[in-house]
Amino acid sequence: MSGTIVAIASPPGMGAVSVIRLSGPGAFEIAGAVIKGGSLPEPRRAGLRLIQDHEGRVIDEGLVLTFAGPASYTGEDVVEFTGHGGIVVTRRVLERFVEAGAAPAGPGEFTQRAFMNGRMDLTQAEAVMDLISAQTSLALRSANEQLEGRLGRTCEEIRSSLLGATAHLEAYIDFPEEDIDPEVGEALCKTLEEQSAAIDGLLATADQGRILREGVRTVIFGKPNVGKSSLLNRLLGYQRAIVSSQEGTTRDTIEEVVNLRGIPLRLIDTAGVRESSDEIEQEGIAMTHGQVARADLVLVIRDLSEPFSESVEMKVPEGARSLQILNKSDREDPSWAQVEGLRISCESGVGFEDLERAIAELLSLDEAHWGDHSVAVNARHQSCLTRARASLSKAIASLRAGDEPEFTALDLRESLTAVGEIAGVVDTEEILGEIFGNFCIGK
Secondary structure, three states, rough: OOOOEEEEEEOOOOOOEEEEEOOOOOOHHHHHHHEEEOOOOOOOOOOOEEEEOOOOOOEEEEEEEEEEOOOOOOOOEEEEEEEEHHHHHHHHHHHHHHOOOEEEEOOHHHHHHHHHHOOOOOHHHHHHHHHHOOOOOHHHHHHHHHHHHHHHHHHHHHHHHHHHHHHHHHHHHOOOOOOOOOHHHHHHHHHHHHHHHHHHHHOOOOHHHHHHOOEEEEEOOOOOOOHHHHHHHHHHHHOOOEEEEEOOOOOOOOEEEEOOOOOOEOOOOOOOOOOOHHHHHHHHHHHHHHHHHHHOEEEEEOOOOOOOOOOHHHHHOOOOOEEEEEEEEHOOOOHHHHOOOEEOOOOOOOHHHHHHHHHHHHHOOOOOOOOOOOOOOOHHHHHHHHHHHHHHHHHHHHHHHHHHHHHHHHHHHHHHHHHHHHOHHHHHOOHHHHHHHOOOEEO
């Protein structure tokens, strides 16, 4: 990562302005080569400049901003050009920087350089992408907390404590004549158990982290023509799915995200469940059952305007969180009088405030409930923490059993390594490639 890279840092397509970013030891020299007159503004001061081709013809006019390393996002010399947001002109300016010696940046390469240059740890680097992709205010807050280093600091505190315990144990291995005093051994166990509890606390946020990043998988489940697509449209606030009196209109799943009290709900409209000889509809029904099996929440919707009947095919998996919604409350058949459920009308909107409240209470996903858990681990963190806890549990058991200290120290080292991977203290190309490969180019 010694060369100078360049990329379009603004979203693709046409817009009012576009931003092109360079980073590396040759950023100032390359920018000077394509700017008319060759002069760059002083660091952290914007200057109006013309970008010209190799024959001196003007390509674009815009603001140039420079940042001298290490006081920059990447820790290197950085140049940003803000020009007109046309597709052709932006691409031509980018090509001009490449002609002058910059290499096209890969996904996440700017942030990866920031990590490699010590400007942020790995949890903060991941938070950059979480910040960009946040769909709700709570997800945004969680990403900002992580970007500020809260998760990294917590992991470093755990690692520091484990490092001290490991050093103490390895000192005993080097000087075996100095027996571990029973009181000291008990204190060591207590330290390890405290860090194990801290790891458990982080692991407890894994589901919250997945929900913040991916949303609550909320499947709308029911027979044909009960109002599944109408429910989707009403929750979204616009018509996304086709609504028809003809049965079997929805044959494939439709997914959209809605913000419920700061939490993203991934609403999944599914094909109506019924006996069918239509091969395509059968496939849609099979997909419906697959979605229900993977759901965080199943909204079972039924039609109050039809006479009540038990519905065997509408059973949800045992243990799954579900909510029975009774639609068409304005046309309720008397046979439903003793049936419990949340009564709504997708046509008039009656009952939707109660529905929102019921979903929030069922999942305990309001912002007040999550106020103390604004940093939530992702799948990679969860994997590292799970390995760290397993090794730590083995070390505690070994220490209490009076096993050879070398084995205990080995388990502690494995736990240290796993915790270190979270913030990038332990560096592997595979980990970095997986993380930054999911970034957008230009960030």
